[in-house]
Amino acid sequence: MRYELYYWPTLQGRGELVRLALEDAGEGYLDVARLPARAGLGMPAMMRLLSGEAVACPPFAPPFLRIAGSKQLLAQTANILLFLGPRLGLVPKREASRFWAHQLQLTIADWLVEVHDTHHPIAVGLYYEEQKRPAKQRSANFCAERLTKYLGYFEKIISSNPGWNGGLVGRATSYVDLSMFQMIAGLRYAFPHTMSELEPKHPGLVALHDRISARPRIDTYLKSKRRVPFNQSGIFRHYPELDLPR
């Protein structure tokens, strides 16, 4: 395999944005932490690299990527996609378009932090149950203001894309489109009432989600065991008390 992906084995999280790109391109990869420890893989293999012993360029956190033939580990989700985009044919060739795609991906990264912090506004190291009250306040603000701002921005980007294909960047599907699919899918899981209110105002994003989920390799992937289901330990969590009331 050319690529080894390292990410927490029981949740989608940021690793999912990398998985979607590799899966859509039909690129084989090892999802190392989900493989058996007895084969020298699994969590022990990830934690060894994460501890930074004898590692050139140690990552601060997963996900990170090991590339065959390189001693260097590559971390930070948007940085990994910046690297993989051209190699997987998931970004236009022009340099300016690549900066633009990366800029959008970094905006998605900011958005994802805000989604995470709806249920963890005080500390990543505490349980949700220890920060329920501020979580409710933060979520109310997220659903009423921040979510609308992000959705509106990306809807505008789709409708003003001179490539006119219904995607975010250029004329063909990009890694940014794949990440946006994940955002919409995750937001539907976490905030179903809020999203059912907001989706009719954002038809371009809904159409993009549907188009990505119907791509043959993505469709196969989503139905496979390689796709970790949404759950209550990921970034997108469904706590009904954090969603808008029906």
Added chain:
Amino acid sequence: MRYELYYWPTLQGRGELVRLALEDAGEGYLDVARLPARAGLGMPAMMRLLSGEAVACPPFAPPFLRIAGSKQLLAQTANILLFLGPRLGLVPKREASRFWAHQLQLTIADWLVEVHDTHHPIAVGLYYEEQKRPAKQRSANFCAERLTKYLGYFEKIISSNPGWNGGLVGRATSYVDLSMFQMIAGLRYAFPHTMSELEPKHPGLVALHDRISARPRIDTYLKSKRRVPFNQSGIFRHYPELDLPR
């Protein structure tokens, strides 16, 4: 001027990481929103571009950069530095080193969000005074756990840099070093007691801060009116109740 920087005129914020790179390189630039509106500049000029009317690749938020000869605006601080780094001679030439520098810069970006959220854990659109109680909880966790984790990580990166110059990347000063100077300076302003506890354990970062602040162009810049002072509307804010007790 080759570059026009657009950022909120009364605070350092993320724009400061771009300013430090331009200043260190001796590259002239217009800090547009701080210039007179009557000359067609100032906040009105920034807000016009931010509204996205007739703009190719509209930004989600400041800072953004306009480059002479390009219609495209470049946004997202780390993306701007990815673009400027090679042009200002502030990153090594090897592609692998550039991904590494960018990876570190994105980790600084994550850290900066956590600093911001110490005083705004609930909503960016509310005043600090409306979220003081959760701010105190978040700050306590930040000072006790997250800050140590980030400082320890970057201290290790300095001490294991094969370039051995006391910097984070390669053998010469990089834009990542300049951003790290800003982190240390800002943390000292916001959390003076916590930092005086932690600094002795992170001599490499302290030495890096001192070395950057003594660079002639940076020294000149810091003493000029172009440097916005730290204040209570930036990312780094000094609320004594959020710092560790003396």
